Amino acid sequence: MTLPAPSTLHPILAIAVRSELDVIASRQRARQIAAICGFCAQDQARIGTAVSELVRDVYEVTEAGQVSFSLDNAGAGQALMIVVEDTGRDGVDLQAMLSEHGTHAPNDKHGMHAARRFMDRCESEASGNGSNIVLTKFLPRRNSHLTPDWVASSVAQLSSLPSNVALSEATHQNKELADALAALQEKQEELLALSKQLGERNDEVVILNGRLKEKAASLLSADQRKDEFLTMLSHELRGPLSATAMAVEILRRPPYSAEQTERMSQLIGRQAGHMSQLVEDLLDVSRISRGLVSIEKASTDLGDVVSAAVEQVSAAVGAKRHALRLSLPEGPCMVYGDRTRLIQVVSNLLGNAVRYTPAGGQIALSLQAEGPTVTLAVCDNGIGILPEIIPSLFDLYVQAESAANNKSGGLGLGLALVKSLVEIHGGTVTATSAGLGYGSTFQVILPASPAG
Numbered sequence: 001m002t003l004p005a006p007s008t009l010h011p012i013l014a015i016a017v018r019s020e021l022d023v024i025a026s027r028q029r030a031r032q033i034a035a036i037c038g039f040c041a042q043d044q045a046r047i048g049t050a051v052s053e054l055v056r057d058v059y060e061v062t063e064a065g066q067v068s069f070s071l072d073n074a075g076a077g078q079a080l081m082i083v084v085e086d087t088g089r090d091g092v093d094l095q096a097m098l099s100e101h102g103t104h105a106p107n108d109k110h111g112m113h114a115a116r117r118f119m120d121r122c123e124s125e126a127s128g129n130g131s132n133i134v135l136t137k138f139l140p141r142r143n144s145h146l147t148p149d150w151v152a153s154s155v156a157q158l159s160s161l162p163s164n165v166a167l168s169e170a171t172h173q174n175k176e177l178a179d180a181l182a183a184l185q186e187k188q189e190e191l192l193a194l195s196k197q198l199g200e201r202n203d204e205v206v207i208l209n210g211r212l213k214e215k216a217a218s219l220l221s222a223d224q225r226k227d228e229f230l231t232m233l234s235h236e237l238r239g240p241l242s243a244t245a246m247a248v249e250i251l252r253r254p255p256y257s258a259e260q261t262e263r264m265s266q267l268i269g270r271q272a273g274h275m276s277q278l279v280e281d282l283l284d285v286s287r288i289s290r291g292l293v294s295i296e297k298a299s300t301d302l303g304d305v306v307s308a309a310v311e312q313v314s315a316a317v318g319a320k321r322h323a324l325r326l327s328l329p330e331g332p333c334m335v336y337g338d339r340t341r342l343i344q345v346v347s348n349l350l351g352n353a354v355r356y357t358p359a360g361g362q363i364a365l366s367l368q369a370e371g372p373t374v375t376l377a378v379c380d381n382g383i384g385i386l387p388e389i390i391p392s393l394f395d396l397y398v399q400a401e402s403a404a405n406n407k408s409g410g411l412g413l414g415l416a417l418v419k420s421l422v423e424i425h426g427g428t429v430t431a432t433s434a435g436l437g438y439g440s441t442f443q444v445i446l447p448a449s450p451a452g
Helices: 020-036 041-062 111-118 148-156 165-251 258-289 302-319 339-355 414-424
Strands: 009-017 065-072 079-086 121-127 130-138 298-301 323-327 334-337 362-370 373-380 428-432 440-447
Touching: 009 020, 009 041, 009 148, 020 041, 020 065, 020 079, 020 148, 041 065, 041 079, 041 111, 041 130, 065 148, 111 121, 111 130, 165 258, 258 414, 298 302, 298 339, 302 323, 302 339, 302 362, 302 373, 334 339, 334 440, 339 362, 339 373, 339 414, 339 440, 414 428, 414 440
Parallel strands: 323 362
Antiparallel strands: 009 065, 065 079, 079 130, 121 130, 298 334, 362 373, 373 440, 428 440
16 A cells, blocks of 8 residues: 655644543544535544544554544545554554454454445555554545645634543434434335325226226127127118018019008018118217217107107007006196107107017006106016116117027117117116016106296
8 A cells, every 4th residue: 555645645633542532532533524524424423433443443452553634635636534553562463453354353344344334445554663554535526625724723623522532422422323313213204105105106006907907898898799789780680681672572573463562562661661760770879979969959748758659669569469558647747858859768768668578568657747857667577687787788789688689679779879868858767677577667857847
């Protein structure tokens, strides 16, 4: 090791070490000089620890020593240089005793270890007068141009160490410990707050993941329902088209009677009407989903709406020999809405009841005004509805029966149209059923409007 040239070194202070109290004093002075040189509180404590541990080791091994502090101006930046010297008994190889790998070092995990951890440099050399250990700590950049005279003047103004230096050092270390504990407590509170925030974020992520899974399941379900819908649409169109093609083929083969011609013409008309209704339902769904449905509201009597809807489904009711019972109030049940669309709502509910009620079944329609609302209910003793289907019954393409078991016809658009049209009128529609084989009830509630 080569010490800096004397011209670059500016001595600050030297302390002779002949007792344990001198070891403690060297720690206090090291901390004070480090503060003058602009080191932070943490570095002050580290420098003080490195010096005191190393000085203690030297004192215990050689029984006497000295620690000196200098300001080194060599190189690009300034540095605090601390030299710990052996001035004790002869014949002691201090360098070997304090070496990190020394086999006889009683404190190889104390002084040298602390010095290597806390200082920028830690070097040792043997000389004719004993051994020297040199510690270097570069000054913070913001204080890298201190003048030696100012540093020396500041050190000279340090007050004398108290007579009971050990008690003073213990008090100071207790304060440092208390400050460290307070800092740790503050960090712990910050960590707890951060942990809480992370927990909240984690909960939010779990909720979002749950929503994403629900959305994915919903999209898969919708995709499956659309596939089933296309299958049903193909089935619904194939029947009328086949019947129409058959009728046309028969009409092409003379001779044929007027009765046969009339019967085939009626068949073609019915099938064309069925396909026309399918197309109208699809167009309605498209218009409603895009917000383009045309609504012309006016004061309307739901009693008249029910009569018109019953007339529309009377042929289907008669074909299946259903008993249709109506319960209507004597006076008007006025609502503010589109008469044509409301007839569509009631006829769809009645048509749904006809479709899913076996021949000879019973269907009941009731209408009553209750304060600010008007309630319409359609009940049947048909096949009923599975409980798990009810929450999605009014979604597009959903039917009470699966596509594979659907023998009643229809595309599953009717109830979706009912829900959309009722909501456009500011109302609600619900479905209830005790289960398969126990029939079902559909209830529509609309805001009432004054008569006249």
